[in-house]
Amino acid sequence: MLILECSYQKKVGLPQYSSHQFSVTLRTEIADLANVQTESARLYALLQQSVDESLQQPGFRPDPNGNGNSHNQSWGCSEKQRGLILRLVQEHQLDKALVEQLSQDRFGKSLKSLTRLEASSLIEALIDKTGGSTKNQRRRFNDRGNPANAR
Numbered sequence: 001m002l003i004l005e006c007s008y009q010k011k012v013g014l015p016q017y018s019s020h021q022f023s024v025t026l027r028t029e030i031a032d033l034a035n036v037q038t039e040s041a042r043l044y045a046l047l048q049q050s051v052d053e054s055l056q057q058p059g060f061r062p063d064p065n066g067n068g069n070s071h072n073q074s075w076g077c078s079e080k081q082r083g084l085i086l087r088l089v090q091e092h093q094l095d096k097a098l099v100e101q102l103s104q105d106r107f108g109k110s111l112k113s114l115t116r117l118e119a120s121s122l123i124e125a126l127i128d129k130t131g132g133s134t135k136n137q138r139r140r141f142n143d144r145g146n147p148a149n150a151r
Helices: 033-055 079-091 096-107 116-129 134-144
Strands: 003-012 018-030
Touching: 003 033, 018 033, 079 096, 079 116, 096 116
Parallel strands: none
Antiparallel strands: 003 018
16 A cells, blocks of 8 residues: 655735635555556646635735725725825815715715825815815925924
8 A cells, every 4th residue: 555645735915915825635545556646646636626716715805905904994095094084074174075076076986995096186186175285284294393494
């Protein structure tokens, strides 16, 4: 009797530097040494099929817009962008329905579905709409804590 042990493993890369991995090992006995190559090929195909079918259901996948630990899973943009959009709406008493419509008109999607790039563009539009400018907003932020820029 000859013991043939075969293993098959596959690792699949996922967004945000994540991956899923699955492996199967099988041990069988072969009576005739002449059947090793045939049995090895059969087992390889069986193991490969089993692993591939298992990886079709990868389970949890990290949020593509964050690091998987995001508390912002219902929004497509970053936490900071979401916070700034909501702050602009609140501070300037903007109608939420109009901001949502602006998102639909510009990008063809809901406010919560905007990517980071689209959210940046929307934020600039909101700042312009409220009478500010992104340049002034950035300057005010950059001036904080810098005694040389004190007025």
